[in-house]
Amino acid sequence: MKRIHTAMISFILLILFVLYISCGCTRSRAEDDYFLTRERETDVITTQSLSGEIDESDVILRTQYLVYDPSCEYVQVIVDNYTDEQVRYGEHWKIDQRLDGEWQPVEFENYGFNDIGLGADAHSGNAYSCRLSMLASELEEGEYRILKEIDNQVYAAEFRVGDSPVTAESPHGFVPLEQLPADYTSVDAADDGAVVVSQDGSITNGDKLAEFFRYAELYYWLGQLRIAQEQADGSLILIDVIRSRPERIDIVTDTTRGADGEITSRYFRFFHVKDGRIYAANFVDFEYDPEPFLIIDCPNETETLELLSDYHTGIFARDFTIYSWSPDGNIRAAYRPKADYPIILSFNNGDDGGRCKVRGGEVDGSELVDIRWRDANTCIAIVELSGGGYYYEYIQIDADDLDSTAVESFAYSSERYTLEDGEVVIPE
Template sequence: MKRLWICLLAFALLTGCGDSGDIAVTTVYETDDPPRTALTTEWETYDPSVETVWCILSYEGEGESLEYGAPYWLDVREADGSWTQVPLAENAGWDAMLYTLPSGEKQAFPCILSLFDYDFSGGGTFRVIKEIGEYTAAAEFTLTKGAVISAETPYGFGPMEEVPEYGDPAELSAGGAVVFTEAGTENADAAEIFLEKVSLGIPCQLRTLQNYYESWPMLIDVIYDGRGFLWRMRTGGEITEKRFSYIVTDGTDVYLSNGADWESTEQYDSEKAFLLPSGSGSFLVPAAEAMTDDRLAENTARYRIWSGDGMRAASLTEDPAEFSVIRCDPESGTWSRSWTIRELDDRATAVRDLSWLESGALLHITYETEKDGTLTVDFVPDAELTDPGDLCGYPAE
C-alpha cells in the first residue's frame, strides 16, 4: 500500500553558530514503505517567559531503529519569511550520548532556550531542527506575549487557589480539566494525553473536577515534574497535599502510588490515590500497564517515597537489605547513593519501611534483625555530602 512521505527538510548544516545554510523546498512523493519521522512541540504557542520547549520525536515507519545524538538547532523566521539560524550561547555544548528510537515509538527532549544567544523576550516564530538517522525534521512554535503556556503557568493551569469553589464545570472543561458531573464526563481525552506525556518524561499537569451537587465539589491537581507527582485536592475549602512516585493499576482503575507496580503497592502497604474517580479510569489501564512494564524493565526500585519538599527520594529495591537516596537541589545539584541496612546495624537482615521526618532531611528506617525483631533507626543521608565516612545512623528514640 502506497503512502505519502513528507520529507520535512533537507539542508546543509554548517559548523559553528553561523547561518544555517540554504534550506530546500519541502517535497512530497510516493513510496511503498517509507520510514516516517516527525518532530512536534508540546504546544504551538508559548509566552516569551518560558525557558524550555519540549519536543516529541516519533517514528511511525517500519524497519530498523533510528539513531540520533543530543544536538538540535533553532531557527528564527525573519520578516520576509526566510529562516536564520540562532547562534548558540558562549560555552554551550552537547553531551556525546547516542539515542535509539525504535519504529512505532516516540521519545521527547527539551529545547532549552538559554542555550542560544538570542533575546526571546520580543517573541517571534521559531523552529527546532533535529537530525535523526538519515532524516532531518523540524517543528515550529511561536512565542507570543500573554500566551497561556508561560513561566507562571507552564502546564496551562492557574493555581488551584484561584479557582472558585463552585466554578462552572463547562468553563473548567474548556480550560483543559476533566470534569465529572451527574451529566457525565467531559474532556476525558486530557487524561490520556497526561499519561502519554508522563510516559515520555514531559513535565505536565492533570486537573479534574468532581461535582455531583450532593456534596462539596472536589478539585484535584496532579502535577508531574519529571521525577514524581504532587497530588493536591481541594474540597470544602481545605487543600490537602501528598507526593507520589508512580502511576500503577490493579487492572480496573489507575492510581498514584509509591509502589512501582501493584504487587509492590500491596507489599509495602503504600498510600495511594485514584488518578480518576473509582470506576472511571478503566480506559487508562492499558497505558498504565505499559508504563509499569517499561519501569520495571529499566529500574530495580520497587518502592519510593518523596520528602514533603520534593527534594529527596528514598527507595527500596529487589534486594531487601538495600536502600538508596537521591537528592535534587537546584542550587547544589543532584546526588544519589545506595546503602545496605547492615552498614547501619550488622544485625539487620531486611528493610521493612521508610518514611521522611519533619523537614525531609531525616529518614526513618524500620528493619528486621535475626534475633532482636523489628528495630528502627533515624538516618541523615545529607551528611554524606560533608563526611563520606560518616553514615550518621543512630537509634530512634
C-alpha cells in the first residue's frame, strides 16, 4: 500500500508540474515582451522625444502625430528602417505614462496579441495602428510613450495626449468637409495644412504631398491629404484623399462653394503618375482605366513624383489588375488574370471574402475588361469575347456572405458599353 501511495503522490506531482509548465507556455508573447521591457528599461532607445525631435538612429519608431486628443481611437506608429537589411517585429506593443517624472505602465484590459511576424524592408518603412480600445481605461491628458521590440531591441516613441485637432472624428486633424463654413477660403485651407493650388498653378504647402505619399504603398498605413483648388470663377474645390482601410483610397470632393455644388465620394485602389499629374485609378494599367480621377497637377513636385514611381514598382507586381468598389465603398470586387479559365471575381468587405465564376469567361481567349456597379449589391462583369463582341453579366452579391452570389441577368452586344452619368449603357 505504501508503494501505491508513494506512486500516487509522484503521479499527482507530475501532473501538477505539467500543468505549471503548460500555464507558463500559454502566457502570451505580449506578456513576455512586457516583462522583458521592464527588465531592460535602461536599454530602451527613444527615437522620438516629446519635443518632436527625431533621433538619428538606424531604426526609428515614431508616432504619426505628436499630440492626440483624448477621444482618439488609435495611435499609428511608423517604423523607418535605414539599415541594409529587413528588420522584424510583432504586433506586440505597450504604453507608458509619465507620472511624477517616472514612466509607469498603462494597463491593458485584454492583454494579448496575434503572434505574427511583421517587418520593414531595408531602406523602407512600415506602419502599425495601436488600438487604444485594448487599454483598461481611456487615456487622460499627459505624457506617454509607445514601446515596440524590433530585432530584439526595444524602441520608444514619446507623444502627448491633450488639446489637439487630431480627434476620433478628425483622425488626421482635418475638420470634415461637411462642417466647413460656406465662406471657407484658400487662405483658411493653407492655415489648416491643406495643399493649395492657386489659379496660376502655384502650390502652397507642397511638402504635404511628399509627407502623404511617402507611405502610400504601405498596406496598413492610414492618412489623409486635403487639396484646395482655386477656380477661375473665384470658387474653391476641396478634395480629400483618405487612406482609412487597406486597399482603398477614398476621394471625397466638395464643390459646394460653386453653383449647384455637392459633396461626393469615390473609391480607388492605385495612385498613378502621368505627365506631372497624380491620379487615382482602379486599373494597374492606367491607359485602360475609363474613369481615373485627377488629384493634382504638380509637375514641379519632383520628390512626390519620384515617391509614386517607387510605389508603382512596389505594389503593382503583386496585385489584382482591376479593382472596383460598390457605390457605398463597402464591397470590393477585383480580378487577376490567370492562365486557366474561367474568369474569377474576388470580393472583400474588409472582414470577409468570397469568389464567383463569370460565365462569359468560360471560353479561352475571353478577357474581363471592366467591373462596374449598378447599385450597392449588384456588380457588372464586362467580358471581351475571343470571337468578338462583349458579354455583360449582372451579379447580385450578399454583403453578409460574399460567397453567396447569383446571376441576375446577362446580355451580349457587338459593341463596348458607354457611360452616361456614371451608368452603364449597353449598345443594342
